[in-house]
Amino acid sequence: MDVTLLLEYLDEGRLAALFGLVTGLTFGVAAQRSSFCLRAATVEFARGQLGPRMAVWLLTFSAALILVQGAEMLGLFDSGEARMMAVTGSWSGAIIGGLLFGAGMVLARGCSGRLLVLAATGNLRSLVSGLVFAVVAQMSLFGLLAPLRQWLAGLWVTPGGQNVDLLASLSLPPWSGLALGGVTAVIALRIARQNSLGWANLLFAPIIGFAIALGWVLTYSLAQVSFEPQTVTSATFSGPSANTLMFFLEDSSVLGFDVGLVPGVFIGAFLSSLVGRQFQFQGFEGESQMRRSLTGAALMGFGAMLAGGCAIGAGVTGGSIFVATAWLALTAMWVGAVVTDALVDQRVIRQAGVAAQ
Known part of the structure; x- marks a missing residue:
């Protein structure tokens, strides 16, 4: 793709969007x-199953590994x-934030990306x-929670002012990432x-992995020819969700990849649900479900920003x-989700079984 040619018609912000x-x-x-959902995969795993949701997640993850690592080997x-x-990574943030996010997605019955997709299909619970x-x-x-996030993230950080490349730190050859993706694909x-x-x-599960690779290649290509600094990134829903929200609330917000990503996911899922005749309005089934879902969403919001990303x-992207x-x-x-499912949902199932006897 000739990004320079596109810049003759669109400025950098609009092209990024x-x-x-x-x-x-x-x-x-x-x-x-594909009904892609990390929460569903972790619940299957927590209950001793390797079911269809696990297969979908592994297909997506393996496709992302293969395509992204392949693109890097080709110089794209x-x-x-x-x-x-x-940027500097946070070990403490990854652990604490990951645990909170995992617990939150079980309570909310979907990770942040899944909630966005479900909202586009008429699920008002996921929208809220x-x-x-x-x-x-x-x-x-x-905002108000930023000092707490910064303190927790600063407890244990990566050295040298940047994150750690696992392949380089383990002295593995460049093709090892591609090989791992292939092995994962066979298992999936x-x-x-x-x-x-x-x-x-x-x-469609591998196409999600393709979308991850597409985002990396497009933003990297733009960064190489842009006069203004451009972030090299791909699909994620923590920072972009916050940025998209503020874009529609503030006049001073600027266009960028994030502002195009979130509406794009919503529109794509909406159109797909219409074509598949799966669009249907749904709401909360009661006060307890609403309290549970909103608590989970709040845990995911803080956990994702602390961990440096969502599910x-x-x-997948990182x-x-x-x-x-x-x-x-x-x-x-995974740990946070498995533990939460065991302590919350499986306990309810066991209690219902005992009551039915």
Whole structure:
């Protein structure tokens, strides 16, 4: 793609927003059609299953690894210029924030990205929870919760003023990331076969990984020719949700990749749900569900900003370029989700079973 040619028609901010919109549309359609959800995968794992949701998540993750690492080997992208790799990482933030996010997504019944996709299909519960997530994320970035986030993040940070590249720190060859993606894909396909995964899941789950790679390549290409500094990034829903919220609330906000990404995901998922005849308005089933969902959304908002990303931003986008704190945050999210499911949902199921006897 000739980004220089596009800059003759669009300024840098609008072009970045357009790239975000294209990435978001791709992500939104694929996520809606594949029912991609980290929360669902962790719940299956917590209950001793390797089911269809685990297969979908692994297909997405493996595709992101293969495509992003492949793009870097072809010279289409340099992970060293990615913002999350170039800034100081927080080990303490990844652990604490990841645990909070994992607990929150179980309570809210979906991670932040999943809430955005569900909101586009008419789920008003996810719409309200998503707004709470965005508000708390903004409070954690610049508002009332920012001092607490900064203190927790500063407890244990990466050395040298930048994050840690796992492949380089382990002295692994450049192709090792691609190889890991291939191994993960084989495991994912085996689980998919065992669960008779439908064609839509098999097709669209890897397209989410493609969207991650697309975002990296597009923002990197723009950064190489832009006169103004441009952030090299891809799909994530913590910072972008807060930035998009403020864009529509403040006149001083500027266009960028984030402002295109979130609406793009929403529009893509909305159109996909219409085509698939899956759009349906849904609301809270009661006060207890509302309290649970909003609590989970708030935990995710603070946890994501502390961890340096959400289940998508840290778990897949950061993981695809082997940012060390992103992999740690993803691990903590799994732990937080598994523990919360065991203490909350599985306990309810056991109590209901005892009551029925």
